Amino acid sequence: MKHMVEIRNLTKTYFTKRALNNINLNIEEGKVVGILGPNGSGKTTLIKILTGLLRQSKGEVLIDGHKVGTYTKSIVSYLPDRNFLYTWMTVKDAFMFYKDFYRDFDEGKFKELLDFMQLEMDMKIRTLSKGMHEKLNLALVLSRNAKLYVLDEPIAGVDPVARDQILDAIINNYNEKSSMLITTHLVRDMENIFDDVVFLKNGEIVLEGNAEVLREEKGKRIDEIYKEIFVV
Amino acid sequence: MGKLIKYEIRGNYKFIAGVLALVLILTTGMYAYMTNTKGGSPFEAMFVFLSFLVIFGTLLATFLYIVNSFRKELYEDRGYLTFTLPLTGNQILGAKLIVALIWFTTLGIVIALYHLIMLYIFTPYDISLSQIFETLMDIGLPFRDIIASIIFTFVNGTITLILIYFSMAISRVTFRNKKIGGLWFLIFLVLNALIAFSQVKVAQLLPYYLDISSFRIGRIDMFSYGFHIDVDSYGVMMTGNFGNILFNIASFIYSIGIGVLTFLGTGYLIEHKIDL
Numbered sequence: 001m002k003h004m005v006e007i008r009n010l011t012k013t014y015f016t017k018r019a020l021n022n023i024n025l026n027i028e029e030g031k032v033v034g035i036l037g038p039n040g041s042g043k044t045t046l047i048k049i050l051t052g053l054l055r056q057s058k059g060e061v062l063i064d065g066h067k068v069g070t071y072t073k074s075i076v077s078y079l080p081d082r083n084f085l086y087t088w089m090t091v092k093d094a095f096m097f098y099k100d101f102y103r104d105f106d107e108g109k110f111k112e113l114l115d116f117m118q119l120e121m122d123m124k125i126r127t128l129s130k131g132m133h134e135k136l137n138l139a140l141v142l143s144r145n146a147k148l149y150v151l152d153e154p155i156a157g158v159d160p161v162a163r164d165q166i167l168d169a170i171i172n173n174y175n176e177k178s179s180m181l182i183t184t185h186l187v188r189d190m191e192n193i194f195d196d197v198v199f200l201k202n203g204e205i206v207l208e209g210n211a212e213v214l215r216e217e218k219g220k221r222i223d224e225i226y227k228e229i230f231v232v
Numbered sequence: 233m234g235k236l237i238k239y240e241i242r243g244n245y246k247f248i249a250g251v252l253a254l255v256l257i258l259t260t261g262m263y264a265y266m267t268n269t270k271g272g273s274p275f276e277a278m279f280v281f282l283s284f285l286v287i288f289g290t291l292l293a294t295f296l297y298i299v300n301s302f303r304k305e306l307y308e309d310r311g312y313l314t315f316t317l318p319l320t321g322n323q324i325l326g327a328k329l330i331v332a333l334i335w336f337t338t339l340g341i342v343i344a345l346y347h348l349i350m351l352y353i354f355t356p357y358d359i360s361l362s363q364i365f366e367t368l369m370d371i372g373l374p375f376r377d378i379i380a381s382i383i384f385t386f387v388n389g390t391i392t393l394i395l396i397y398f399s400m401a402i403s404r405v406t407f408r409n410k411k412i413g414g415l416w417f418l419i420f421l422v423l424n425a426l427i428a429f430s431q432v433k434v435a436q437l438l439p440y441y442l443d444i445s446s447f448r449i450g451r452i453d454m455f456s457y458g459f460h461i462d463v464d465s466y467g468v469m470m471t472g473n474f475g476n477i478l479f480n481i482a483s484f485i486y487s488i489g490i491g492v493l494t495f496l497g498t499g500y501l502i503e504h505k506i507d508l
Binding site: 048051054070071074078083084085087088089093100 | 235238243309311315320503504
C-alpha cells in the first residue's frame with residue numbers, strides 16, 4: 001500500500017531541548033492514525049513540521065512523495081489547535097477564502113457540514129464560542145477533498161455535545177482515499193476511529209501499531225495502554 | 233497572490249476608511265477655522281494645533297498599523313492560516329507589500345487632493361479652476377522633475393517597506409520570544425544606516441549623474457548648476473540651485489538591487505526558516 005507520509009530520522013531541537021528525537025514513521029493511504037501522548041510529548045511539533053509551519057533540524061519528511069512545500073500545502077488539510085481564521089471574517093468570508101485558495105474545496109459538503117454543526121453564514125468569527133470555532137474550523141478542513149488531513153487536538157476544550165458532533169463529522173466525512181492524522185490526549189473519546197496508533201513520549205515513539213492488534217495483544221483498550229505508558 | 237491581496241484589502245479597508253474620514257473632517261475644520269476667523273481666539277488656535285496633532289498621530293498610527301500587518305502573521309495565530317496556504321514566501325510577501333503600497337498611495341493622493349480642494353474652497357479670492365490651471369501652465373511647472381521625484385519617492389518608499397519586512401523576518405528567525413519582537417526596529421535602523429553608507433560609497437565610486445530636466449548624463453563637475461548638495465536618505469539624489477534634480481545612476485541601481493535582494497531574502501525566510 002502506498003505511503004502518504006514518510007518520516008525518516010526526524011529530529012527537532014530548540015536550543016538544548018530535543019522536541020523530536022529520530023522519529024521514523026510511515027502513514028499508509030486510507031488510514032486514520034492517532035498520534036497519542038500527553039502535553040509536551042512532541043505531537044504538535046510533529047504535525048507542524050508536516051504542515052510546513054516548523055522546520056526539522058535533521059531528517060526527511062515526504063508527503064505524497066514530495067518534500068514539505070507549496071505542493072504539499074495544497075494537498076494537506078490542517079486543523080490547528082487554535083483559532084487561526086482572520087478575526088475580521090464572517091463564516092461566509094472564511095468559506096469564500098477556502099474556496100478561493102483550495103481547488104479541492106467542496107462547497108456542497110461545507111454547506112452540509114455547516115447545517116450539521118448548526119452554524120450560520122452571517123456569523124462573525126470574533127463572536128463565536130470556543131466550541132463553535134472548533135466546529136467551523138473542522139467544517140472548513142473536512143470540506144476539502146485533501147490527500148492528507150491533519151487534525152491537532154480536534155476535541156480539546158469543547159463541551160460533550162460539540163465533542164460528539166465533531167467526532168460524527170470526522171467519521172461521516174472521512175474520505176477513504178485519503179489519510180488522516182489526529183493528535184489527541186483524549187484517547188478514550190477518540191480511540192474507536194483510529195486504524196493505527198502511535199504513542200509519543202518525550203519526542204520519541206515508544207509504541208506504534210494497528211489499534212485492533214494492540215488491543216488483542218495487550219488485552220486492553222487503547223486508553224488503558226495509554227495510561228500504562230504515560231502514568232509512571 | 234491576487235487572492236491574498238483581495239483578502240488583505242477586505243481585512244483593512246474599514247480601518248483605512250475610518251482614518252481617512254477622521255483626517256478629512258479635521259482638515260476641513262482646520263481650513264474653516266483658519267480662513268473664517270480674524271485674529272483668532274486661544275480656543276481656535278488650540279483647535280488648529282490639536283487637529284494637526286491628531287492628523288499627524290493618526291497617520292503615524294496608520295503607518296504602524298499597515299506595517300504591523302506583516303508582523304501579525306509572524307507572531308499571531310493568523311499565521312497558521314497564511315503560512316499553510318499553497319503560496320510561496322515571495323507571493324505572501326508580495327501581497328503584503330502591494331496592499332501596503334495601495335494604502336499609502338491612496339492615503340497620500342486623497343489627502344493631497346483634499347488639501348487642494350480645501351484651498352480652492354476657502355481661498356479668499358474669486359478664481360476659477362481654469363484660471364488656476366492656466367496660471368500653473370504659464371509658470372511652467374517642471375512636470376518632468378515632479379514625475380521623477382514621485383517615481384523616486386515611490387521606489388524609495390517600496391525599498392524602505394521591504395527593509396522593514398526583512399528586519400521583522402530576521403528578528404522572528406533570530407528571537408522566537410515575542411517580548412523582544414520589537415527588536416526588528418533596531419535591526420531596521422542598523423540595516424538602513426549600513427545601506428545608506430554603502431550607497432554613498434557607491435555614489436562616490438561611480439559619480440555619474442542623470443539630470444532629469446535635460447536627460448544629460450555626466451559627472452557633477454560637468455553640470456554648472458552650483459549645487460547645494462542635498463543628499464537624500466539613500467545618498468543618490470541631489471538638487472541643483474536651479475531646481476534641477478540629479479540622480480546618481482549607480483547608487484539608484486544599487487538601491488533597487490538591495491530592494492530585490494531583501495525581498496527575495498524575506499521570501500526565503502518566510503518559506504524556509506520561520507518557525508511558528
